[in-house]
Amino acid sequence: MKKTKFLIATAILGIATFVAIAADHIDAPAVQGGTSDITDFYAFQGENTSNIAFVANIQGLLGSGSDTQNAAFDENVMIEFNIDNTGDNVEDLVIQAIARDGKMYVFGPTAPVQTGLNSTIVSNTANQVVVDITPYGQSAIVASSGGMMAFAGPRDDPFFMDFAQYGQIIGGNAASFNNPGTDTFAGSNVLSIVVEVPKSMIGGSGTINTWVESKRRQ
Template sequence: MKKIKTIYTIGALAILAGIAIAADHLEAPKVRMAATSDITDLYAFEGSNADNTVFVVSVQSSLAAGNNASFDEDVMIEINIDNDGDLVEDLVLQAVPRGDRMYFFGPAAPSTTGLISSVVDSSARNAVRISGTGDEFTATDDRGIQYFAGLRDDPFFFDFTQFNQVVQGPSVAPNGFNDPGNNDFLDTNVLSVIVEVPNALLGGTFAHPAGTGTQVFNVWAESKRKQ
């Protein structure tokens, strides 16, 4: 089976209760050269009921509205779950595009951990038609996992233009950020993979390291390019 090598990752987020979010838009020039594998956001939050967790991974920032952009067939999106707090993935959820469908694998234990991945047991494969502008294709498998893949409005709000002024110092932006600011990501899209998973399929949890008494697991996302 072909190996897939990491290009970009975003960091671990401890979750179980509440909402976990990481965002990373408008990369440095060398990263933008591989824009089809650039992760913009990771979200993890309670699902349609308290027994489910939703994972959202978005790629390809600042897509023009109305543009039916496509997932890169050489890029796998991988959601990693760490159940014991050692920051090594115990389970993975993988999404691989082929034609007009996104194929999902897992959650399952990976054969290897870290930068190199192979597609996990194909018996856990499910698929959903990729949604474009105006489409809303979803799928649910016999385990109760729900799937979506396609264009979504970019939820990120940031005044990037003013930020560039602020970082140049008070002589350029004496008043700092504007109130209200301008959302430079308004009317732009991202490509999102969304999976809602029953918690019973996500393995165990561990005590929050801050001693809050909350049980959590870690989650992070990677995009990995086929080699």
């Protein structure tokens, strides 16, 4: 793949000691309802405790029918996982994911060509894996290469929030959430990108800062 420059569209921040969760469901005006909108970001230790998994969910609140069946990764949008392993809040490593012709191409973790708002695809890195995008309703397709594993496709939205009760609390009509509450996101889907890599590829002391960005082709 040729090198292509991308410009940041939106970002969600998280700080992790191999556990991070951040969430935001289509309330950023610049990307609301768009193909670059990030809903959730997770980073956590894998089932294999020598690995760390990074998960980015985009295009939230997809319905369980045709909305999800027709949803697709935007080939003009790159998802970039940023990893700071020196504590200066500047990315030392990136993992980049971009869709092409029904496949998700994942590059990294590797040093970025440049830091900050602009990015160039690091397609010349030795760390890369290509996975077929899993169609809606089918079993997960997972690809692996060089110790890395990757998945891309629609999944049930894991985020739980009782927005109706939240509205009551904000409006002064309730003091707390119900137990159990009502999951506003039940039955809705997202498009997920999951990348699992050996911790040895990340380096550092074991505590990292990590965040994810969606970047649109210039």
